[in-house]
Every structure is written in structure tokens, then in C-alpha cells.
Amino acid sequence: MRQPEAFIDLLKSLIRQPSVVGAEHSFFRVLQRELEERGAKVTWYEGLLVAQGTQPDSVMFSAHIDRHGLICTGPNEFQYAAFVAGRRSDLLGNSVSEKLMLKIVDRFKGVAVMAYEPWSGAYRGSGVITNAYVCEFRNNLIFEVDGLEHLVAGTPVAFSDRLTRNNNLLSAQLDNVLTAAHLVHLFGLGFQGTAFFTAEEESGSSWRYLLEWFRRFNGATDRLIVVDTSPYPDRENADKQKVVLRRRDENAQFHPQTTERLQGICEKLGISYSFKDEYIQQLNQQATNGERQSLGSTELGRIVAASNGFVQGTTLQIPTTGYHTMNESCTWESCVAFQHLLMSISGIK
Numbered sequence: 001m002r003q004p005e006a007f008i009d010l011l012k013s014l015i016r017q018p019s020v021v022g023a024e025h026s027f028f029r030v031l032q033r034e035l036e037e038r039g040a041k042v043t044w045y046e047g048l049l050v051a052q053g054t055q056p057d058s059v060m061f062s063a064h065i066d067r068h069g070l071i072c073t074g075p076n077e078f079q080y081a082a083f084v085a086g087r088r089s090d091l092l093g094n095s096v097s098e099k100l101m102l103k104i105v106d107r108f109k110g111v112a113v114m115a116y117e118p119w120s121g122a123y124r125g126s127g128v129i130t131n132a133y134v135c136e137f138r139n140n141l142i143f144e145v146d147g148l149e150h151l152v153a154g155t156p157v158a159f160s161d162r163l164t165r166n167n168n169l170l171s172a173q174l175d176n177v178l179t180a181a182h183l184v185h186l187f188g189l190g191f192q193g194t195a196f197f198t199a200e201e202e203s204g205s206s207w208r209y210l211l212e213w214f215r216r217f218n219g220a221t222d223r224l225i226v227v228d229t230s231p232y233p234d235r236e237n238a239d240k241q242k243v244v245l246r247r248r249d250e251n252a253q254f255h256p257q258t259t260e261r262l263q264g265i266c267e268k269l270g271i272s273y274s275f276k277d278e279y280i281q282q283l284n285q286q287a288t289n290g291e292r293q294s295l296g297s298t299e300l301g302r303i304v305a306a307s308n309g310f311v312q313g314t315t316l317q318i319p320t321t322g323y324h325t326m327n328e329s330c331t332w333e334s335c336v337a338f339q340h341l342l343m344s345i346s347g348i349k
Contacts, residue, residue: 006188008163067175227338242337245274259314
């Protein structure tokens with residue numbers, strides 16, 4: 001990897017900055033500073049930060065920067081921020097499925113959290129999650145936190161997080177600060193294209209901000225590359241490839257030529273890869289209980305479907321385990337391969 005110490009320092013710093021879905025403004029401020037220090041021209045839009053070099057149309061990457069956390073919704077009452085930001089915590093029949101809530105309910109008990117002011121990032125206190133339960137009257141997931149009784153409704157609460165390195169693994173709440181850090185670092189290596197940093201992906205809303213940018217400038221594309229992490233159930237499955245590609249997700253088919261281009265670069269560089277949609281389809285064929293896994297819903301798939309192909313491209317992802325926890329992990333080799341790919345796509349020698 002080029003300048004590995006600088007990348008690790010950047011990743012450590014970004015992980016410590018809160019960026020709860022729906023309350024990402026303070027993180028955008030941090031990104032702006034880091035990007036401008038590396039020579040990028042930075043422009044803010046609603047839900048979107050755009051960083052550009054001297055050849056903005058040469059390559060386009062996109063990474064979402066929101067992470068999971070809580071939002072204060074009443075006196076000593078907290079809800080999962082993604083459900084609130086996605087308008088899925090009301091009484092109108094579109095609330096989150098019971099299966100998903102039960103999957104999350106025990107995941108964060110005992111986790112340390114910190115509250116912050118969403119615009120400036122100013123510290124508002126710390127606490128520990130003591131309990132989580134499904135409210136039968138509101139059909140919603142409620143968290144109780146010790147130490148943040150003073151907060152008013154609307155205050156975001158981030159999971160306290162830091163990067164750890166152990167046995168060649170990088171661990172933290174990596175989705176999706178990991179690939180966002182890669183794009184920032186890429187500017188320090190001489191990147192001159194465009195990088196989009198989007199808000200509210202975890203609530204399914206980021207595509208709207210990105211599509212509005214393309215429509216604002218009437219600029220269709222079929223070369224957008226959306227970068228992210230990709231979850232696997234264990235290290236055995238995650239380590240079968242250094243990077244993950246897709247031909248489609250649950251929402252749409254991706255641009256075949258752009259996908260094939262990435263596949264060709266992987267083969268040229270000797271980087272092992274797999275297609276996530278093929279992996280899921282194989283699991284579904286082997287399933288004995290008849291329960292079908294979704295192909296997943298990505299930022300790219302949503303924008304392709306919503307724009308009727310006005311914006312197209314493909315995805316490039318880093319395989320991880322421990323998805324949506326404080327211990328989501330990837331290998332250092334995957335990070336090295338991912339950077340090598342970004343540099344090759346961007347023409348950086």
C-alpha cells in the first residue's frame with residue numbers, strides 16, 4: 001500500500017468522529033478539511049459532499065459516510081437512528097419488520113455511546129446502553145441509556161468507536177467509514193477525478209441526493225463506481241476474495257461494460273474477486289428451508305432504478321465480517337488490494 005501509515009492515521013481519526021445516519025453534518029465538516037488539505041475542491045449540497053480534482057469527469061467514485069447510531073426521541077428514550085431517518089418508526093403501517101428488530105435488539109447491550117451536536121459535532125455527554133426492547137404499542141425498537149438522561153429529543157447518539165488491529169485484521173464499525181477513508185487518501189496520492197460522499201444510505205435515502213446532483217448538471221453517466229463494505233458470515237467465506245464485485249442487486253442490473261472493466265483490472269493485477277450476487281444465488285439454491293436471501297439493496301441499485309438508467313455504473317466492495325457491529329472486520333490485504341484497484345482505475349502510477 002502507498003503511504004500505509006498515513007492511511008491508518010486517517011482511518012483512526014475518521015472512526016472517532018461521529019456520523020449517525022440523519023446527523024452527518026459535523027462529519028462532512030471533518031471530511032472537508034481532510035480533502036482540502038489534500039488539494040481537492042469541495043462543494044456541499046444537501047446530503048452530499050462533492051470533492052473534485054482537476055479532471056472531475058475522468059473517474060467518479062461514491063461512498064456513503066453515515067453509520068448506525070441512536071437518536072433521542074424523548075426523556076431518556078432512544079431509537080435506532082436509521083429507522084427514524086427512514087420514516088420507518090411511525091404508526092402508519094410501514095414500520096420495521098419484527099424479524100429485523102429482534103435481530104438488532106440484543107446487539108448493542110453494554111455498548112458505550114456519546115451524544116453530540118449534529119452541526120458542530122460538539123460533545124454532549126457519554127453513556128452506556130443498558131437495555132433495548134420492542135415497544136408493543138408503537139411496534140418499534142426502544143433503547144435505554146445510562147448517563148444521557150439530560151438530552152433533549154433530536155440529539156444524535158453515536159456508538160463510541162475506535163480502530164483496532166489484531167492478527168492482520170482491522171476492526172471497528174467500518175461500514176462505511178473504511179472506503180470513505182480510502183477515497184480521501186486517494187486524493188493525497190494524486191487523484192484528480194470526482195468523489196461523492198453521501199448521507200443517509202443506511203436509511204435508504206442517499207441515492208436521492210446523488211441523483212439530484214446529476215440532474216442538476218444534466219450529466220448522465222454509466223461509469224459511476226460506488227464503494228462500500230460487503231458482509232460475509234465468517235472469515236472463511238470473506239477470505240475467499242480480496243474484493244467484491246456485483247452485476248446487480250435486488251433493485252437493478254448494473255452497467256455490464258463497467259463491471260467487466262473492473263473484473264479485467266482485477267485479473268490484470270492478480271487480485272482475487274467474486275460476484276456477491278452469484279454468491280447469494282448459490283446460497284439460495286442450496287437452502288433447505290426454502291428461505292430466500294435478498295440480493296441486497298445498494299446505493300447504486302436504488303439510483304439506477306429511480307433514474308431509469310440515467311445514472312449507471314457498478315460497485316466495488318471490501319469483504320467484511322461482523323456486519324453492523326463495533327467489531328466489523330476486514331483484512332489488511334483487502335485494504336491493500338482495494339487501494340491498488342482505486343489507483344489503477346484512476347490512472348495513478
